[in-house]
Amino acid sequence: MTRLDDLATPSILIHEDRLERNLRNLQQACDAAGVALRPHIKTHKLVPIARRQLELGAPGLTCAKIGEAEAMLVTGVREIFIAHSLVDLRQAPRIAALADQLDELRLAVTSEAHLEAFLPLIRQVNRPVAVMIAVDTGLHREGIREDSAAERIAQRLAEEPLVKLAGLYSHEGQFYGADHHQRSTEVAALLDHLDRVRNAIDPALAIWPGCSVSARAVLKASAGRVQAVRPGAYVFGDLSLTENANVMPWDDVALHVLATVVDKPTAELALIDAGSKTFSSDKTAAxxxxxxxxxxxxxxxxxxxEHGYLRGKDLASVKVGDRIAFVPAHVCTVVNLTNLVHVMTPDQTLRTTWPVDARGKNQ
Ligand SMILES: Cc1ncc(COP(=O)(O)O)c(C=O)c1O
Known part of the structure; x- marks a missing residue:
């Protein structure tokens, strides 16, 4: 039986009890609100976790890339939403193969400019697909900026025989940096915005907002308006969720980076063996x-x-050779940088090691 002490560093640890709690708690909250949980797998990229999400009640998965969706097919998933602006005609055969293997493949149209590239692609795919229109609700990344753009996109999609407009979606990444005291007001405005755009097209369309920061507030405020949420990072948590967004207690964080102190060149600085190739370069607001x-x-x-620079009030307690577990700023990029994750039991025994199935599946 391998124990934590036997692992080489840096190693990515997953605490199975916390992971299971996070998966169950959000699924239960979604069930209670009558809203489907369609988790974004870009955070974990792991077949065993996707399987568990489906087992607990998720009707489908959300992916960012075609390669992620392909990697998730072995779970037996029947519905996948690729929440990304697909444009590349070279990818038509892969999209068609996905559509053939699923009950429902849902794709995104993210602006009128994107629509012009999406239509030739989808004609080449030549399979029935459901489409969600992205609405910019404040992140100012993808998504229509004016309500009338959604109406125009809906009209154009209605002319495509194999395309069914199924709903609207948004990603509220801006909430990571926002003042959490304002969140319920912002979520109310978000839902009003999506509802307004929907009602101008067709009140039967689905609304799928998606973000771990806003998921619970959206469930609370839904009042029947929201059909699904698509959070990703909630499975593990990170500093973005614990301290930037203030939506996750410290003891719920299910993924840690185990590193070794390899040098202490001064009393104020220690160096660990995990740097940007382990944590990525993402940092918190602080x-x-x-x-x-x-x-x-x-x-x-x-x-x-290959180095992390460590400081802090408790640095005097740190000596070369110490092994320290860390909570990373942004967990999604950490998982994508590792081949393996180590699943730990509550008594710090290694339960198993999982290969990161969709690691690097960025195409
Ligand atoms: C389109 C989209 N949907 C859902 C998510 C999930 O967000 P989170 O990881 O904050 O839960 C993301 C994350 O970047 C995203 O880009």
Missing amino acids: DIAARAADGRQLEVFAVNE
């Missing part, structure tokens, strides 16, 4: 890449490829 998971005041404030 410019932190990771914090010690054990509650000590130790923060990774800078990263080079």
